[in-house]
Amino acid sequence: MSGAAPEGARSAELFGRARRVLVGGVNSPVRAMRSIGRDPLFIDRAEGPHVWDADGNRYVDYLSTWGPAILGHAAPAVLDALRDALPRGTSYGAPTEREVVFAEAVIDAYPSVERLRMTSSGSEAVTGALRLARAATGRDVIVKTIGGYHGAIDVLLVQAGSGATTLGTPDSPGVPAAATADTRLVPYNDLAAAEAALEGAAAMIIEPVAGNMGVVPPEPGYLEGLRAACDRTGALLILDEVITGFRLARGGAQERFGVRADLTCLGKIIGGGLPVGAFGGRADVMADLAPEGPCYQAGTLSGNPLATAAGLAVIRELAAPGVYDRLEESAAELEDAIRASGAPVTVNRVGSMLTPFFTEGPVRDYASATASDTAAYGAFARALLDRGVYPPPSQFECWFTGLTHTGDDLAHTRRALAEAAEAAAP
Secondary structure, eight states, X not given: OOOOOSSOHHHHHHHHHHHHHSGGGSSSGGGGOGGGXXXXXXXXXXXXXXXXXXXXXEEEESSGGGTTGGGOBTXXXXXXXXXXXXXXXXXXXXXXXXXXXXXXXXXXXXXXXXXXXXXXXXXXXXXXHHHHHHHHHTOOOEEEETTOOOSSOGGGOSSOGGGOOSTTSOSSTTSOGGGGTTEEEEOTTOHHHHHHHTTTOSEXXXXXXXXXXXXXXXXXXXXXXXXXXXXXXXXXXXXXXXXXXTTSSTTHHHHHHTOXXXXXXXXXXXXXXXXXXXEEEOHHHHTTBTTTSSBOOOOTTTTOHXXXXXXXXXXXXXXXXXXXXXXXXXXXXXXXXXXXXXXXOEEEEETTEEEEESSSSOOOSHHHHTTSOHHHHHHHHHHHHHTTEEOOSSTTSOEEOOTTOOHHHHHHHHHHHHHHHHHHOO
């Protein structure tokens, strides 16, 4: 397995060209790799647990395209599904049988989802769920956690993960203060704060396992307490399972933690690497959605035939016996390798998603996550890239393992982690 030059010539050339035609040279800010103090790698291809950059260097990939590559890149089942779907057309703007089969598969996995609406992204799914929650309850206030990220949506772009600014103030110019005026903020894992904030609220939206402050698990009783508080106040509980859906279990975090949402947002894995999202939930709430009800939501590419083909292939593969045991084992081995590396980190892991925080810990909310030494993480991540291992380019993101990470990949990673810890030491 080849090591990677810190700044490959071809990636540098492409980045120079990209900066002339793309804002910042990238199409999503974190890809610029500024958080780890280097210019981005440009990826040429991917297969299984590996990606290759434009200079031909191979990496063991723990970014996993931010989660969807649970079967590995270019998974045969997904490619076969796309080969079958492509000749039939790429978009219809009309209903298809595959949409029905897809919805049936999701509903079978998620008992809390009685009706489904597909979208083209996780952010779009969240937007639809929030609008529906307000329509169904007749209330305006949305409760979210500090550091919780649910897409670049005006109403939620406040204290949204690693880009957060002042409490109650939008994180980005261009978001009017009025957009977040009905957004109440509470610390993650603080049940008492959530109980108070839910009075008169339409809904609470939360990742059942936080992902954009790095992986932060719910403390025992927290999700159950939120469910009870929503029941008491008449607010809806929206679980953003864009990352955790089909990753932590076939029924996502709801299956793993035994909590039922009123509305669930999905994305990432259910598209098999293609753009897709969905939200669904209680039949009585979903009935308020057009064309049955007055709450409008629409999308030309919703239920896209290629995305549904790829997503169904993934969902079917994940139904095989032992899949989640294998994911648990590979992630546990990665966790052990990080701990054994000597890096001064606190590791949070839930299933096949984890984060090494460069802080003493424990890490239980946004405040404790952001106490991490981001410069140390940056040095660590750069050293890993030098050694053919691709971590997330930010301290505050998830690492993912998938079904194609082999013993050899993990052995290489173990060596690279030990060397990176030494190289990044002050």
